[in-house]
Amino acid sequence: MAEFVTLETSKDHPGVGTILINRPPMNALNRQIQEELTAAADEASTRDDIKAVVVYGGPKVFAAGADIKEMEAMSFADMSKVARRLQGGLGAIASIPKPTVAAITGYALGGGLEVALGADRRIAGDNAKLGTPEVLLGVIPGGGGTQRLARLVGPARAKDIVFTGRFVGADEALQIGLVDEVVAPDEVYNAALAWAGKFAGAASVALAAAKAAIDEGLDTDLETGLKIEAHLFASLFATDDRAIGMKSFIENGPGKAEFTGK
Structure with missing residues (x-):
């Protein structure tokens, strides 16, 4: 301990x-x-x-x-x-x-x-x-x-x-x-x-992707950073949170999604 x-x-x-x-x-x-x-x-x-x-x-x-x-x-x-x-x-x-x-x-x-x-x-x-x-x-x-x-x-x-x-x-x-x-x-x-x-109910996988995109992008040139961003952006379309967030936005407007962190 x-x-x-x-x-x-x-x-x-x-x-x-x-x-x-x-x-x-x-x-x-x-x-x-x-x-x-x-x-x-x-x-x-x-x-x-x-x-x-x-x-x-x-x-x-x-x-x-x-x-x-x-x-x-x-x-x-x-x-x-x-x-x-x-x-x-x-x-x-x-x-x-x-x-x-x-x-x-x-x-x-x-x-x-x-x-x-x-x-x-x-x-x-x-x-x-x-x-x-x-x-x-x-x-x-x-x-x-x-x-x-x-x-x-x-x-x-x-x-x-x-x-x-x-x-x-x-x-x-x-x-x-x-x-x-x-x-x-x-x-x-x-x-x-x-x-x-503020992040207790946020889309945690998206937050992790955003953090990685910013931190890794700052360590390289712009073009490589944009490639990192594109890869991470696309990867979020495999998550439950992306589906939940977009469906909630269409049906209820922004800021009302209940994310699962998956």
């Missing part, structure tokens, strides 16, 4: 799973947490009762980075063996084929920000501080930060954040697109649940 990362559901928010990181006081992301994040993401991906996912570090802090004490004694040979696993653990949220949202309170730094960057949406408290201070330790972001951050805010802004190691406040993060919504700290989790809850 996982010690620091759990996947929870609630009757009050059907269809929404919460991946909770709980390693007080700062949720330092050691190798055990990285492995547990991967396991939680795998479980959320395969459970039919979970349609969308919130990743949350609790009301005080999202995650203040990797466990530096654990890394300090590692050699080049040591890190070479585990660097890709570290990327996989900190980027595990990105592998979930469902809508995901990071609920950020307090610090989301280094590996913590890298976890949040794997989500489809980021909602932050107005007390949030985000950043990649790894350069101040003589290294670079190694959990996907250089790649996902640059794709999200552009290379120039990403270089400023990575090169300086500075903290980005909530208002600036919203302005540059690093987060998508800023609310009061005690409303962060509820706002994330509300967004994720």
